[in-house]
Every structure is written in structure tokens, then in C-alpha cells.
Amino acid sequence: AEMKRYVCTKEDPWTPEKGKRSCHPDAKELFQEDNYPCGDLVYYECPHCGKKFTCELPQ
Numbered sequence: 001a002e003m004k005r006y007v008c009t010k011e012d013p014w015t016p017e018k019g020k021r022s023c024h025p026d027a028k029e030l031f032q033e034d035n036y037p038c039g040d041l042v043y044y045e046c047p048h049c050g051k052k053f054t055c056e057l058p059q
Contacts, residue, residue: 013048024051032057 006022008014014022024046033041039057046052 008046008048008051010048014046014051015049022051024049024053027051027053 004021006014006018008022008024008026010026014024024044026048027044027046030043030045030052033043035041035056042055042057044053044055
């Protein structure tokens, strides 16, 4: 069975016990970092659970 992604919300914030695969649709962009020669890295923080993560933007 495929692991379902846990969706973090204000009403039900993500916690580590809820599993590694999580989705944070309300996360706010903190800053971008030039990651040459790959895509830029965008740093996010989730306002509900405080998790920080990065996404790579394709060039």
C-alpha cells in the first residue's frame, strides 16, 4: 500500500509521529538561494508545525 502524505493544517498540525511523508500547503517562503548549476533552492517554513524544508526550482 502506498504511504499517504499527511496534510498539515492549522486545525491538525503535523507532528513527527504522523510519519515522514507530509505536505504543508500553507508554508511560507523564507528566502531563495541561487543553487547554480542546478535550480534555485527555495526555503519554506510551515506556520502550523514549524517544519522547515526546501524545494528546488527547475532552471
